[in-house]
Amino acid sequence: MQYQACLIDGFGITIQRRGIYVKLFNSRTIISTAVATVLALNSGLLLAAPGYKGGQDLPLTFSKTILASDHGVVANDGLDDAPAIQAIIDSISIDNSPDNLIRIKLPVGEITIADEVHVDRSGIVIEGQGVDAKTGTHIVINSWKPYTGVAEDGSPTFEKKYWPGFAAFRAETRIKHKKEQKFEGSINYHWKHSIELAQPALAGDTVLVLKAGRAKRFEEGDLIYIGATNDAAFLDLAEVPENMRTKGNIKSGHMRHQISHVTAVDTANNTVTIDKPLDFNMELKNYNKYKSRLMPVTAVENVGFRDFTMTMNQASTDCATNNTDEYDKKTNPKGVGHRYENVCPADAIHGIILKWANNSFVDNVNINMIGSHPVVTEFSKNLTLQNIDIDGSWNKGAGGHGYFRASKLHDSLIKDNDIQNVRHLAIQWSSSGNLIEGNTINADLNMHGGWERNNIIRNNTISVPFAHRSWADGAPSDGSWQPIWFSSGIHASDWAGPTGPNNVFINNTLEKANSADTPITRWGLFDTQGVTYVFGWDGNQFKHPVINGKPIATWNNEIAKGVYDNIPTSAVFVAK
Structure with missing residues (x-):
């Protein structure tokens, strides 16, 4: 070819x-x-x-199985099992090979978690005994209230280097960098302290020229983070308004990044070669003198979670007086169904965090009414997230809570999940090369901003009830969210910048209710079977979505219809 x-x-x-x-x-x-x-x-x-x-099959054989019940994990006693599970993990060598798969088998019954469990070794699979109510493993989170306070917008406050917050299970290295000893995992933030390019790089490049002496920090086989500064030419392309370019996340951030493997290191010429070509340009620095940077990644690899249910003990939280039914100002003001507020932010504990993780998975897990995100990723690659049944979250408000959150996720598979009663299935922050397929969702598929690109979304069923709508001043707003939400430069630059090129929608069933009194019916936009819709593409190059030549300012049903009606000049390319 x-x-x-x-x-x-x-x-x-x-x-x-x-x-x-x-x-x-x-x-x-x-x-x-x-x-x-x-x-x-x-x-x-x-x-x-x-x-x-x-795309390989998930592992079913192990070099060793550790029965957690032999090491102090006792089901159904109501006592915190987190220390015993952590002790099992800590007993495994920190240098365990990803290929030396060790299964930690949880017992049947109710397991209590009252502190974050750090899965910080490679090759560890946390496995229950199924999701069946009678014969399976049920993990119950007792909130330990780990957050330091509540911000003015109602979101929990904490040291943001520990982003995205706290979880029952956190798959991430705990190694600290010598220059940032305040928190675990800081080894992956030393990119702030140098490793810069000696010359600009172009998309399509596989050889990167580094400043003198920097190549020796890499070895063949390393994972490498590559982040491009937000230079003016890129922000022009992304339709980021001039008055938003002083925002910290725009002037001092990497809206575009990728994670690749190092295939060769040349210390004489100060170059590293990567296995996947860049899909963006890289200038040395931007208008704020913020620089493009690289770093070797310390990742956990071959970590897995499977065959258990997880929920939060409501009685242990500030949500004790709330209920899971649909919110209604008069008849059920304590309901949190489709309520997009943080009703107990001190307890916004996630289910599973995968951060700086590679070749890892979550499979056959039920997560019901967790504190915030049931599953959240950060800077991860080649994950499989499949057969996950999700129903609800207590906190779904400001600060980005209550998502199935695929953030900074690359080359991963999100497949055959049942995602109900959360805020979004969000694809955001430079996520690229992912396949989102066969999911059933009653929220929206949200392209949430930050130059997500080259993702394929196909064969999903997204059915949005009228109650799925934005909230303001403690009450639901008029109108209803759409099955697809798409970020524009003007709106999304408040937090991340716009969605990037080539997000491909194929054969999705998209439905919504247009009022409280009408049933959920076909949306009628971007959902014709056999037609491929490519967002951010004019047939030749990236283009920010426009209507009649004017960049869209946000996304709502009227704007979505305008973009659809103006195909192909609206920057949605169509092919049959």
């Missing part, structure tokens, strides 16, 4: 054949030249399936 390079935010591919076959996600699908062009932008999507070890 022959390709010819062209520029799409610095990189693009034009297929020189019409109606070609492309191997995509282990399937053989005939697609048009236009769609092949889009999908080829992310070479990883063409070379391997996303998810655990590039």
